[in-house]
Amino acid sequence: MRSADPVDLDAVDAIRHDRVDWRFKGLPADAFGGTVGELVDRRPDLFADGFVGPLVVLDAAALEHNLATMARWCAEHGVLLAPHGKTTMAPQLFARQLAHGAWGITAATISQVRVYRAFEVGRVLLANQLVDPAGLRWLADELADETFEFTCWVDSVAGVERMTEVLGTPPRPVDVLVEVGAPGGRTGARDHDTALAVARAVRASPALRLAGVGGYEGALAHDASPGARATIDRYLESLRDLAVRLRDEFEVDEPVVTAGGSAYFDQVAAALTREWPFPVRPVLRSGAYVTHDDGFYRGISPLGRTPGAEPFRPALRAWAQVTSRPEPGLALLTLGKRDASFDEGLPEPQLVRGRDGAVRPLDAEVTALNDQHAFLRLSPDDPVEVGDWVGLGLSHPCTVFDKWQLIPVVDGTTVVDLVRTYF
Amino acid sequence: MRSADPVDLDAVDAIRHDRVDWRFKGLPADAFGGTVGELVDRRPDLFADGFVGPLVVLDAAALEHNLATMARWCAEHGVLLAPHGKTTMAPQLFARQLAHGAWGITAATISQVRVYRAFEVGRVLLANQLVDPAGLRWLADELADETFEFTCWVDSVAGVERMTEVLGTPPRPVDVLVEVGAPGGRTGARDHDTALAVARAVRASPALRLAGVGGYEGALAHDASPGARATIDRYLESLRDLAVRLRDEFEVDEPVVTAGGSAYFDQVAAALTREWPFPVRPVLRSGAYVTHDDGFYRGISPLGRTPGAEPFRPALRAWAQVTSRPEPGLALLTLGKRDASFDEGLPEPQLVRGRDGAVRPLDAEVTALNDQHAFLRLSPDDPVEVGDWVGLGLSHPCTVFDKWQLIPVVDGTTVVDLVRTYF
Numbered sequence: 001m002r003s004a005d006p007v008d009l010d011a012v013d014a015i016r017h018d019r020v021d022w023r024f025k026g027l028p029a030d031a032f033g034g035t036v037g038e039l040v041d042r043r044p045d046l047f048a049d050g051f052v053g054p055l056v057v058l059d060a061a062a063l064e065h066n067l068a069t070m071a072r073w074c075a076e077h078g079v080l081l082a083p084h085g086k087t088t089m090a091p092q093l094f095a096r097q098l099a100h101g102a103w104g105i106t107a108a109t110i111s112q113v114r115v116y117r118a119f120e121v122g123r124v125l126l127a128n129q130l131v132d133p134a135g136l137r138w139l140a141d142e143l144a145d146e147t148f149e150f151t152c153w154v155d156s157v158a159g160v161e162r163m164t165e166v167l168g169t170p171p172r173p174v175d176v177l178v179e180v181g182a183p184g185g186r187t188g189a190r191d192h193d194t195a196l197a198v199a200r201a202v203r204a205s206p207a208l209r210l211a212g213v214g215g216y217e218g219a220l221a222h223d224a225s226p227g228a229r230a231t232i233d234r235y236l237e238s239l240r241d242l243a244v245r246l247r248d249e250f251e252v253d254e255p256v257v258t259a260g261g262s263a264y265f266d267q268v269a270a271a272l273t274r275e276w277p278f279p280v281r282p283v284l285r286s287g288a289y290v291t292h293d294d295g296f297y298r299g300i301s302p303l304g305r306t307p308g309a310e311p312f313r314p315a316l317r318a319w320a321q322v323t324s325r326p327e328p329g330l331a332l333l334t335l336g337k338r339d340a341s342f343d344e345g346l347p348e349p350q351l352v353r354g355r356d357g358a359v360r361p362l363d364a365e366v367t368a369l370n371d372q373h374a375f376l377r378l379s380p381d382d383p384v385e386v387g388d389w390v391g392l393g394l395s396h397p398c399t400v401f402d403k404w405q406l407i408p409v410v411d412g413t414t415v416v417d418l419v420r421t422y423f
Numbered sequence: 424m425r426s427a428d429p430v431d432l433d434a435v436d437a438i439r440h441d442r443v444d445w446r447f448k449g450l451p452a453d454a455f456g457g458t459v460g461e462l463v464d465r466r467p468d469l470f471a472d473g474f475v476g477p478l479v480v481l482d483a484a485a486l487e488h489n490l491a492t493m494a495r496w497c498a499e500h501g502v503l504l505a506p507h508g509k510t511t512m513a514p515q516l517f518a519r520q521l522a523h524g525a526w527g528i529t530a531a532t533i534s535q536v537r538v539y540r541a542f543e544v545g546r547v548l549l550a551n552q553l554v555d556p557a558g559l560r561w562l563a564d565e566l567a568d569e570t571f572e573f574t575c576w577v578d579s580v581a582g583v584e585r586m587t588e589v590l591g592t593p594p595r596p597v598d599v600l601v602e603v604g605a606p607g608g609r610t611g612a613r614d615h616d617t618a619l620a621v622a623r624a625v626r627a628s629p630a631l632r633l634a635g636v637g638g639y640e641g642a643l644a645h646d647a648s649p650g651a652r653a654t655i656d657r658y659l660e661s662l663r664d665l666a667v668r669l670r671d672e673f674e675v676d677e678p679v680v681t682a683g684g685s686a687y688f689d690q691v692a693a694a695l696t697r698e699w700p701f702p703v704r705p706v707l708r709s710g711a712y713v714t715h716d717d718g719f720y721r722g723i724s725p726l727g728r729t730p731g732a733e734p735f736r737p738a739l740r741a742w743a744q745v746t747s748r749p750e751p752g753l754a755l756l757t758l759g760k761r762d763a764s765f766d767e768g769l770p771e772p773q774l775v776r777g778r779d780g781a782v783r784p785l786d787a788e789v790t791a792l793n794d795q796h797a798f799l800r801l802s803p804d805d806p807v808e809v810g811d812w813v814g815l816g817l818s819h820p821c822t823v824f825d826k827w828q829l830i831p832v833v834d835g836t837t838v839v840d841l842v843r844t845y846f
Contacts, residue, residue, distance in 0.1 A: 022537040023845055029537070029561040052533050052558040086761075086795060108795035109757060110475050114445040114452070128757065128795075129746050131810040135475045138452040155747050158809040186796060187747035187755050219793070323552050324578050324610035332610050334532060334551065337766060338509075338825055338846065370642070371821045372509060372531035372551075373609060386581040387554040398794045402761055403825065403846070422446055423761065423826070 006098035008120035012091050015420045016040070024406040025339075026055045036406070036418050046319070046413045047353065053389065054320035054335040056400060058291065058409045060416055062315035063096075069310050070289045071100035073303070077269040082106045082125050082258070084287030088401045089421045091119040093290055104149070106285045110135035113150075115422045117142055125258070126152035127214065127285065128187070129159040129179070136166040143172060151256065153214055155179040155189050160201040160208065167207035176202055177214035177256060180242045182235050186219040192242050199249045209251045212280070213243040217268060218261030224300050232264045236271035247278055260284035266302035288397050291315040295395020296344040316400055318347055318392040320374065328380040331364075333390055336372035340392070341399035349376060351391035352384055362390060429521035431543035435514050438843045439463070447829040448762075449478045459829070459841050469742070469836045470776065476812065477743035477758040479823060481714065481832045483839055485738035486519075492733050493712045494523035496726070500692040505529045505548050505681070507710030511824045512844045514542040516713055527572070529708045533558035536573075538845045540565055548681070549575035550637065550708065551610070552582040552602070559589040566595060574679065576637055578602040578612050583624040583631065590630035599625055600637035600679060603665045605658050609642040615665050622672045632674045635703070636666040640691060641684030647723050655687045659694035670701055683707035689725035711820050714738040718818020719767040739823055741770055741815040743797065751803040754787075756813055759795035762826055767819035772799060774814035775807055785813060 016037030020027055028050025031039040044050070046057065074081045080103035085094055089112065094105050104123030107113045110132060116124050130136060130152045142148060154160050154176045167174060178195050181188020189195040195213075202210040217235050221228035236259065243257045257280045260268040265286045272282035288297050292312035303309040320335035340347045349364040364378035374392075378384060394400050401407075402423045409417035439460030443450055451473030454462040467473070469480065497504045503526035508517055512535065517528050527546030530536045533555060539547050553559060553575045565571060577583050577599045590597060601618050604611020612618040618636075625633045640658050644651035659682065666680045680703045683691040688709045695705030711720050715735035726732040743758035763770045772787040787801035797815075801807060817823050824830075825846045832840035 022534075022541045025532075025534040025846070028557065029564075050557045050560075052555045052561070054532070108759075109448075109477070111445075111448040118445045129809070131746060132475045132744055132757075134451065134473045137473075138475070141452075155749060156809055158748070159746075162810045181749050183750070185749075186793070186798070187749055190749050321555055323554060323582075325581070326578060326604050326608075326610055326613050327606070334555075336531075337822055342766070343760060370609070375609070386552070386579055387585045399760055405846075423448070423828075 006122050007091070007095050009095060011119045012095045015092060018420065020406070025404065026052050027406065036420070040415065040417055044415050046408060046410055046415055047357065047389065051408070054318060054333070054339045056316060056318045056339065056394070056404050056407060058407055058419060059315045059317065060409050060411045062292070062313035063290065063409065066289055066292055066312045066315060067096055067100045069303070069312060070286070074284060075101065078273045078282070079269045080281055080283045082123070082283050082285050083290065084108070084127070084285050085116065086112055087287035087398050088290060089115060089423050090401065090419050091115070091422070092419050094119070094121060097290065103283060106287065110138065114138065117148070122147060123149040125285065126150070127216065129153050129155055131159055131162045133166045136163060139174065140167055140170045143170060143174070151175040151177060151211055153177055153179040153187070154198055154202060154208070155181065155187055157197055157201045160198060160205055164205040164207045169206045173207055173209040175211035175252070176208050177212040177258065178202070178210070178242070178246065180213060180215045180239055182220055182238065184220065186216065188215055192245060195242050196245065199246050203249060203251065210249055211252045212250065212256030212258065213239060213246060214256070215239045215259045216261065217259050217264055224305055229264070229267065232267050233271070236267060240271055240274070243280065244277060254279045254281050256281045256283050258283035258285060260286050262286045262288035262297055263300040264302065266306065291397045293395050293397055294348050294393025314393055316394045316397055318394055319389050320392070322384055322386050322388045322390065325384070325386055329378055331376040331378060331384050333374040333376055334372070335374045335392070337369050338371055339403055340369065341394055341396045342369045343399050344396035347374065347392035347394055349390055349392050353389040353391065354385070355387060366392070429545050430514070430518050432518060434542045435518045438515060441843065443829070448827065449475050450829065459843070463838065463840055467838050469831065469833055469838055470780065470812065474831070477741060477756070477762045479739060479741045479762065479817070479827050479830055481830055481842060482738045482740065483832050483834045485715070485736035486713065486832065489712055489715055489735045489738060490519055490523045492726070492735060493709070497707060498524065501696045501705070502692045503704055503706045505546070505706050505708050506713070507531070507550070507708050508539065509535055510710035510821050511713060512538060512846050513824065513842045514845070515842050517542070517544060520713065526706060529710065533561065537561065540571070545570060546572040547574070548706070548708065549573070550639065552576050552578055554582055554585045556589045559586060562597065563590055563593045566593060566597070574598040574600060574634055576600055576602040576610070577621055577625060577631070578604065578610055580620055580624045583621060583628055587628040587630045592629045596630055596632040598634035598675070599631050600635040600681065601625070601633070601665070601669065603636060603638045603662055605643055605661065607643065609639065611638055615668060618665050619668065622669050626672060626674065633669070633672055634675045635673065635679030635681065636662060636669060637679070637681045638662045639684065640682050640687050647728055652687070652690065655690050656694070659690060663694055663697070666703065667700060677702045677704055679704045679706050681706035681708060683709050685709045685711035685720055686723040687725065689729065714820045716818050716820055717771050717816025737816055739817045739820055741817055742812050743815070745807055745809050745811045745813065748807070748809055752801055754799040754801060754807050756797040756799055757795070758797045758815070760792050761794055763792065763815070764817055764819045764822035765792045766822050770797065770815035770817055772813055772815050776812040776814065777808070778810060789815070
C-alpha cells in the first residue's frame with residue numbers, strides 16, 4: 001500500500017473557483033458572479049466594501065496561532081493528532097491542520113466522510129460504529145483506493161455482525177477500534193468483558209480488522225473540577241487497561257489508542273503516552289482548538305488552566321448591526337439562532353463600532369436569541385445607536401460553523417480569505 | 424407599474440438541474456453527479472435505495488394539507504398572507520405558497536431578500552428596519568425592477584435618517600411600515616407618540632413612503648393561556664389604534680396593517696379585519712404552518728385549540744439509526760444538534776423501523792442531544808437493535824430547515840421530490 005497523501009490540495013484550492021452569489025449570507029453584492037478567489041484577491045474591507053450583516057468572521061492570526069500551538073503541544077507531548085473535522089467541516093482548514101502535522105482527520109458520520117473523501121483526505125477516523133448499509137457499501141467502494149486509510153469504531157457484537165453482513169468479504173478488511181465507554185457515558189462497551197467479546201467478533205469477521213482501542217472522555221464530565229478530572233483519569237485508565245488486555249487480539253503491529261476532545265486532552269495525552277508494554281500509536285482527536293471560543297472552551301481548555309501554557313486564542317467573532325433601540329437599556333441586533341451558537345452560552349458582546357469607524361469596548365449582555373434577533377441589554381445611558389456594529393464572542397464553535405457556508409477570514413478589518421464549509 | 428409576477432417559476436424549476444453530490448447530507452451515492460430532477464424521477468425508496476442516516480424528510484400529503492388549510496383559512500377570514508419565508512428558505516415552497524394565493528413572502532434579513540430576488544419573488548416584506556448601508560444600496564439597485572414590490576419596517580427617527588442618508592433620492596421611494604411594539608417586547612416603537620414622530624420623519628424623507636403599520640405579537644407571550652391571549656389582544660388593539668391615528672399620514676391609498684406569527688394568528692385576523700374607518704390591507708405573516716411541528720406549534724397553534732377547526736399536520740420527521748445499545752434502557756442515535764432542532768424541545772421518538780422493514784410505535788424519550796448523537800432512553804426490555812431506524816417528530820421548524828440543504832419529500836417511504844434550502 002502506498003502511503004496516504006494527506007489531502008488533495010488541488011481540490012482544496014479549487015474552492016477559489018467557486019462562484020460567489022446570493023447563496024452565501026453577507027457577501028458583497030458586487031462580487032456576485034465572480035469567484036471566491038477574485039473576492040479574496042481584492043482584499044476587501046469588512047465594513048467598507050459591501051459586506052452586509054450579520055457576519056461571522058475568523059481571525060487570521062488567532063487561527064494560525066491555534067494551529068501552530070496545538071501542533072507544537074502534540075509534538076512536545078508525543079501524541080498524534082487526528083482533529084475532529086466535524087467542528088468546521090472546512091477542507092481548507094483540514095489542509096492547514098494536516099500541513100501542521102495532523103496525522104488524520106476525524107469524522108462523526110458517513111456523510112462527513114464523503115465530504116472528506118471529495119477532497120481525498122488520506123486518513124480518516126470515523127468515531128462511531130457504522131451500521132448504515134448504504135454507508136457501508138459506499139465505504140467498501142471507496143476502499144478500492146488503496147491509499148485510503150480508514151478506521152471506525154465498534155462497540156457491540158451486534159454491530160460487528162451487521163457490518164460483516166453488509167461488507168461480506170471486501171478487497172481489504174475495514175480497520176476498527178473497539179470503543180470502550182463508561183456507565184453514564186455515551187457510546188462504547190460498558191465493561192471489558194463486553195469489549196473483549198467485541199474484539200473476538202472482529203477477529204472472527206472476514207470484513208474487519210482489529211486495529212486498536214478508542215474512546216471519548218468528554219461525555220463523562222463538563223468542568224475542570226478535581227472530581228471531574230478524577231472521573232476522566234479513571235476512564236483513561238480503563239481505556240489503557242483494555243488496550244493491554246487486548247494485546248494478543250490486535251491484528252496490526254502498532255494498534256491505535258485514541259481519545260480526546262478539547263476539554264481534557266492534557267490528561268488524555270498523559271495517559272496515552274505513559275510507558276506501554278508494546279508499541280501503540282497514541283492519537284488525540286480534539287477539534288475545537290482551531291478556533292477556540294469565548295465561552296465553554298475558554299473556561300475548560302487545558303491550555304487556559306495550566307500555568308505557563310500558551311493558551312489558544314478565540315478566532316471566531318460575530319458582527320451584527322443594531323436594528324432597533326426601542327427602550328433605554330435595550331438594543332436589538334440582526335443576529336439570531338440562524339447565525340450564532342446558543343447551546344453552550346449566548347454570544348458575548350465585546351465591542352461596538354460606530355458609524356465613524358471608532359471601536360470601543362461594550363459592557364452589555366445578550367439575554368435572548370430569537371431566530372433572527374438578539375436582545376442586547378446595556379446600561380440605560382449607553383450611546384449605542386441604530387446602525388452601529390456590535391462585535392460578539394461566541395461559545396462552542398461546532399454550532400457556529402454549521403450556520404455559515406463561506407466565512408471571511410480577517411486581518412484587522414481586511415478580508416484575506418474565505419473559508420467554505422460543507423454541512 | 425406592472426403588477427408583480429409572484430415568483431419566477433423557471434428559476435424555481437431550475438433547481439431540478441442542480442447537481443446532487445457529497446455536499447448534501449444523506450443522499451444516495453449512486454445519484455452523485457446526476458441532477459436533483461433525475462434522482463426525484465427515479466422515485467427512490469427512503470430505506471432501500473441508498474439514502475444514509477440521519478435524514479430529515481417532509482411528508483408530501485401533510486405539506487399539501489397545510490398549504491391548502493392555511494389558504495382556505497385566510498380566505499375565509501378575509502386576510503392576506505405573506506408567509507414568513509425564513510422558516511424554510513425554500514423557493515420551491517414559496518412557489519407553492521404563492522400558488523395557494525399567498526400575497527407575498529416575508530423576510531428577516533437583507534441576505535434573505537437577496538435569495539428571494541434570485542427567484543424574482545415579486546412582493547417582499549422585510550420585517551425589520553433596514554439600516555445596513557450595503558444592504559440599502561443593493562435594495563436601491565434592485566428597485567430598478569419596477570415590478571418589485573418591497574416594504575420594510577421603521578421604528579425610529581434615527582433609523583429613518585440612516586435609511587434616507589444612504590438612499591438619497593432613489594428612482595422610487597422605499598415603502599415602509601411604522602412598527603409598533605410594546606414594553607417588554609422586541610423591536611417596534613414603544614408608544615404612539617414615538618410612532619407618530621417616525622411616521623412624520625418618513626413623510627419628510629424623499630427616500631421613503633409611508634405605506635402602513637406593522638408589528639409582531641409573538642414576542643409578547645408564549646402560551647395560549649387566557650392571560651397570554653389577553654396580552655396579545657391588547658397589543659393588537661394598540662396596533663389598530665395606531666393605524667387609525669396615522670390615517671392622514673399614509674402616503675398610499677390602502678395602507679397595509681400586518682402582524683401574525685404562527686401562535687395567535689386567529690386573534691390577529693380578528694383584530695385586523697374588524698371594521699375600519701378607511702380601506703386597509705390586513706396581512707398575516709405566519710410561516711411555520713407549512714410544516715407545523717410535533718412540539719411547540721402543536722401545543723399553541725390556533726387551529727389545534729379551536730374546536731371544529733381543521734388542524735395543521737406535522738410534515739417534518741427525522742430518521743436516524745441506532746448506532747449503539749451500550750446499556751439496557753439506552754440507545755444512541757446518529758442524530759445531533761447538526762441535524763435536529765433542540766431550542767424549543769428535543770426530538771420526540773415516535774416509531775422504530777426494524778431491519779425487516781416492520782414499523783412499530785416507540786415509547787421512548789430523547790434526553791439529550793450532542794453535536795452528532797441523541798441519547799434515547801427507553802424501557803429496559805425494549806428490543807430496539809443496533810441498525811434500527813428511529814423516526815422522530817421535531818419542534819420548531821425554523822431550526823430544522825437551516826440544518827438541511829436538500830430535503831426529501833416522501834409519500835410513504837417513496838421520495839417524490841427534493842426541496843432545496845438557501846441559508
